[in-house]
Amino acid sequence: MELRSYDFKIGDWYVSISECSLSSDTEVLHIEPKAMEVLEMLAQAQGELVSRGAIMEKIWHGRHVTDYALNNVIASLRKYLDVENKNKYILTRPKRGYQLNCDLVWAPTKVDPIPSNSAIITSPDLVIQQALINEPNNEKIKQTKQRSWILTVCLLLLITIGVFSAVYPTKSSDNPQPILEKKSVAVLPFKVVTDTPEIAYLAKGLASELITQLGFNHNIFVYDRRSSFGLVGQNPDSRDPKVLSDMLGANYVLDGAISKVAEQTKIKVTLYNELGVDLWSANFNVNSDSIFVLQDDIIRAVYTTLDSKPLVQTEAGQYYRSANPEAFQHLLQGRALNGKGSLEAYQQAIIHFKMAIEFDPNYASAYVDLATGYLVLFSHRNLSLEDANIKAKPLIDKALSLQPKLPAAIATQGIFAMYNGQTNKAIDYFYEALTLDPSLIVARTNIAYLYKTQMQYEEALFHYKTAKKQHPLDPGINHSIARILLETGQLAASYATLETCVGVSTNSTNCPLELAFLQRLVGQPEAAGKTFEALLEWYKYEDDFYISQNKGFHAWWDKDLTLALVYFENLHEKHQAQYNFLPSLAWLKWQQGDTKSFYQDLSRQSQLDEAFNTEYQLRALAILAYALEDCDGVFSYYQQLADVKPLVHGQFSEIVEGFSMTLNMAACHIREQKMSLAIPLINKVTESLDKADELAKQAPGVVLIQAKLDSLKGKTIDTATLKARFASSQYPHSWMLEQDWAFKLKQ
Template sequence: NVTLYDELGVDLWSADFNVNSDSIFVLQDDIIRAVYTALDSKPLVQTEAGQYYRSANPNAFQHLLQGRALNGKGSLEAHQQAIIHFKMAIEFDPNYASAYVDLATGYLVLFSHRNLSLEDANIKAKPLIDKALSLHPKLPSAISAQGIFAMYNGQTNKAIGYFSKALTLDPSLIVARTNIAYLYKTQIQYEEALSHYKAAKKQHPLDPGINYSIARILLEKGQLSASYAALETCVRVSTNSTNCPLELAFLQRLVGQPEAAGKTFEALLDWYQKEDDFYIIQNKGFHAWWDQDLMLALVYFENLHEKHQAQYNFLPSLAWLKWQQGDTKNFYQDLSRQSQLDEAFNTEYQLRALAILAYALEDCDGMFNYYQQLADVKPLVHGQFSEIIEGFSMTLNMAACHIREQKLQLAIPLINKVAESLDKADELAKQAPGVMLIQAKLDNLKGTTIDTAALKAAFSSAQYPHSWMLEQDWAFKVKP
């Protein structure tokens, strides 16, 4: 029995369908057509799902569905089990193009979970994508898999091209839609990213990954109230999501709600008991730091550094933590030595960390050198709100150095970038302690006197842990 309800729970339409084991897949089409008719919708568009993703072999199709259901759970263990099912689908149907696609992307997903090296993932995935395309040259999901392959290998423009082509062939292809949205987000093209994420949300309104991504973009735009509301909804309706509660706890910290943040984070840890999960460890370090347990935070971040070296985004946080603890010089020397001995260490994260440490040591030449190298790896983004909200801005750090060197013509555009970002922020964002700290730093660099005592009182009330920057950040002593 299938029933449609409106948002108030009123029964709008109902129908019965008879099914047996031989007709289960036919029944899916019957239900879809009946529902579309009941909704008085436009005629069904023949999507890739209708054309390709079924197999004449019911066992092969069953394994594909089981693999996709496991992928939907999002955990490393589920993705590993999904790969077994995709392999079984190919065993039952060696010409099953969609199974080759799903197996290929499965290996790339294992890389994203730090379970497989990129080199090994490439070696496994590329022949499978080629096989799928040899079976169906215009298979949208196979073209999308080319995009995923290009994306993981740093070929952003090529990846966007593949995803766009796949969506032209099949606008309902959600994997292409969410990945092209993600790439636009990384390129700071927020409006394009939001349009794709909103289109994806129409297909999957409760998907935690989509809702989390929309909330993150809203944060990047300084729209914290909307971001906060989106995350609260996501946590409420997507009970098996880790992204949404992690992001909500993070945002609650940023806006000065440490008790709410602690409850959100502890509620996640109660059901997601994966002690070795990279993101859980990173967030434990973040929450310990913001609870001002510096030694515990250092343990978490240094363990990540020992295991992952310069590969992930905890490293700039570790550099900032070392600065707070007064261990800047030693850590700067260690990272500098790594960078000089092995080019592989010069990742985006290592270069950001080195730039922070150089700035802390008032080595402006060194800071500019590392930011120049960073620009060669990834374009620098000025006035980025995701940094400002925590109380840090590489844009203002560069401006401070230019002012000290009496190069106002170089400092003013950077100051204006930060000012523009602050002006666009909503009221909740402007009240966030980190934003208040950056506003104070901006005012000081513009020659406006700041009330340090009032700031410290506000930070103490919100349990904001970075008031130390008022004393240790030399930019607060710069006089333009």
């Protein structure tokens, strides 16, 4: 008998609620937390109807979302459970709700829950049905007693088996076999053997297209191009499939070499296993008319070698393939240029996407890539949002008119909505795209980003970690995961994530900057200095905003206040109220005793021009008001801040530096003798500290906040011991013990 950890079984699937997983005898699937919550609600109802309203109230906690959000979650669940038969597991009751349509068996250690029908059946036309459910039923009582008797016998039998197994261990061959994961493939950019410009794009473009095509087969897991291409890009001469397989964790590596002799283009393609053994290899002669045949032959050979039959393709997989080879080649050239990541390359790519449309006016993928190109130019501040909208919107509409279920087109709709501040609509579009194609990483990372900005960290982490499986080396994904871990007090996990990222992403600034920042926070100034200096050795853009901001931060933490002030004031002069250096500048001004004049300057700006009332300016004003013991100003600015961005009480990213706006407000309430208002705020910070890991609790900034928290609770603070501890870790903000009036506050 196979042993496994699960909460309940439906059909062929064993469901683990805590792990958000579905497992069968052949595979394990990890699903979104919200999808698991819905599935748990349906299971708890034991086949009875669960209303749409009840689901939305519980899953989204009363937050307004569109009906489309729930539709997407249900569609996603159905796709995971059975892509071919959407009604096999979940039935839709139009305008009413959903119910399970399959056998449900709870794990032996769990007692079958009693459905709370009064909470879940809310449609008026079900009043009679509910009355019947609530009536005593002797037959049901009898069945329940029988089930309880059987359950007791089963539990005794399990205990007996457990004791027997401990005395007489089973042979290894008797142990349950691990559930098989999907076969994973890394596709490398094909090697250019002869340096001919016209075939160079084909090396990456064809490999990228193979990744897309193989990804439509949900029996195979394909790594994102940026991870496999990035590894080869860091060391072009090292293409050892065993080494690359180890670094990515791939079961198979697909590699190729392309050359041009006279007028003939030749490609050799090889599929290796994780030991570097050649499983299949073939040579192809390529011309403009055979490029599609070549692509299909390679995909067919991979399927045959891996013994993996593709699933019946959904409408999303049946995308339009241009019959015009010139259009296809321009599309590949444009995508190859996008892979370079520079502004000039993006601009050149747009030209190729336009040419693809010229050769084939019905090429939906080319319209999508062209629209995305304009949005990318906006993100690089090369195009105004208004101009990007004017150019991108008709292209997105055209792509969708040609192919309404093209996942990339729907995801681009999401990017368009996101850039235009339509967060809920963007999330809906990204979910729709992921329902059609769960491997679409652009939708996955963008929905994760939106959840992160809304501080919905559980959902954000799920999507980032799912994206990381496809793209394990991406510095942006790893940096975002590390940042969320920091925000939630999991500093040890954040530190490990960043160290790994720095080790494999040699041309990224995100991870080393964040690692150096974190090393400062946990009291490792020497390590932080080495990490930051190593970055500056190869990254030579002195005027880069983030480099300047971090130079100011490190100078400040090295107690060079004059140099820190130069960096922060230069940033303020250039960027005014637009970035998060401004609260740091306010804090630095407070430390230097220049609080009043800076407070007056920022206040004047805010009164004269609404554009200055950004999140960062309001935070800075609140810090300065607190420093000046102006509690009316503190409450006013925090209230304005709540209107701009919802306040997150007990936010750990502030606490770990040694600052907490939550405790500042609590101090003001205590000063005004309003303990009923102060206590909930104190409790929020206490909860945040309790959830932090041990590395976080030892961070000097956290120790300072704990001392402030204790002081506000009326405890005596040993200032001398704290100062000695801060000096040993070179924490620069022990001045707060003297200058923060909350430490002298008497309740």
